Amino acid sequence: MEKKSIALAVGLFIIGGLTGAVVERFAVMPGMGSGISLGAAASLLESVTHGEAKAEKVFPGPGGLTGIEVTLQGHPTVAFATADGRYLIAGPVLNKQGEDEAHTAMVKLGLIPKPASAGALAAKAAGADSFVLGTGGPEITAFVDPNCIFCHKFYEEAKPLIDAGKLRVRYVVVAFLKPSSMPKATAILGAADPAAAMAKNEKGFDTVTEEGGIAPAQNPAAATLSAVENNTRLLGESGEMATPTLIYCNSKGEPTLAHGLGKESFTDFAAHIGNLQNGVCRK
Template sequence: MRQPSRSRLALAALALPLAALAESRPPPLQALEAQGLTVHGRFAAPGGLDGYAASANGQAMTVFVTADGEHAVIGNLVDAEGNNLSAAPLDRLVRAPRDAETRQALADSAWIADGRDDAERIVYVFTDPNCPYCRRFFRAARPWVEAGEVQLRHVMVGILERDSPRLAISLLAADDPSAALAAHEAGTPVEPLDALPRHWELALQENHALMERLGLVATPGLVYRDEDRLATAQGMPSEAALTKILGPRP
């Protein structure tokens, strides 16, 4: 008779408290979870309420369960002075972990560096080789990049034209991807590869999935830090948006 492995036993042991935790949640919260709500954590709330930081369809929200455990209210809780008591728990339990996960996914994606590695600011740019607005953004960002203040990380995608995937992979697979991308955006198109390396094809598919997960549908798709949060933008930014994304003009 085959015995269960130690790893399976460990997983089974871990599943027991998780299942018990789910069953211990108040019935209104269980009903919301059945409808697609994801609960990220519990926090103390005033007035005898139990607070839960949650999300649905990418939207963060708080749920407050009454003391009897029979009713729940979805929305922000404010005090007598009008202060939003939901903001801090959502930042701590939902947005901060989600931003950390997004930063890691971006760092692990297939990107081409444009600028110094020690630049103070890093901006991820979902870039299609056939995108004229990507080319405009590339040129508009030269003052920040050449001053060493910003590094653009071009997460290559191929969504606009029939040959976009081949060109994107050809840039990623170049001997010097940064130089190849700079030449391509300056008007010297990359020479497309005849045979596409399979690992780059898979990497491009993962880039597409990441772009979709971030809700970006146009290029350039920008992901940048706005104070202590990640923010996104799409298309060629205005002059005001450029300084918000890249910082003060050098």
């Protein structure tokens, strides 16, 4: 791979950490030494990205790493450097609790807003451009991307409960996973019957390529484009660009947010949730 390609790949990798698209995970070992200077961090970024990224400041990172506030192609983000200043770590850095230290640092530095509460997101989602499948049972909110294979799995697991009148799902369609996500999302939201359009997308979902089955919209209305953009921005307020993101009422009647599907069966999950109606937990 040419040096320019390597630099570009690193650049996209760092931006990926900002959007939550990166899937790699790094283990950080404690006691790796003291931090490096801003000059050393700038030199490392210069070498790795060929001047495409700029080090704004350094701060103490986890496990002896040095955190670096980075500007890359106009995007603020965070990377980490090893104590010897020879290695750059871009993307999520997980602690033992599975929490992303890079995301935490970005919130502390004010580079991204602090995640909104589940209750606040539930209220906003209720007013977003969305649609509800089902006529009975408790309601939950699901943020989904048309090309998300785990959203497809969620759709298939929820459908029997919806058909049986045991669950209602408010679908908030977003677009960020692939270039085709936006035209497919607008094809769903812009359809005369979004529920039928969603069904078409899931029926034709290709699990090998992880592509939804609906044909991308060619000339979506400006209002529909804006709606998908607003839905995607709302998902970002959850603190992570991940789908499916679910908002539901727990057994105590409290709004709860979950990124991804849990390990328990979805039927058991649905049997122990409350009703989220108009963004508020109801009895």
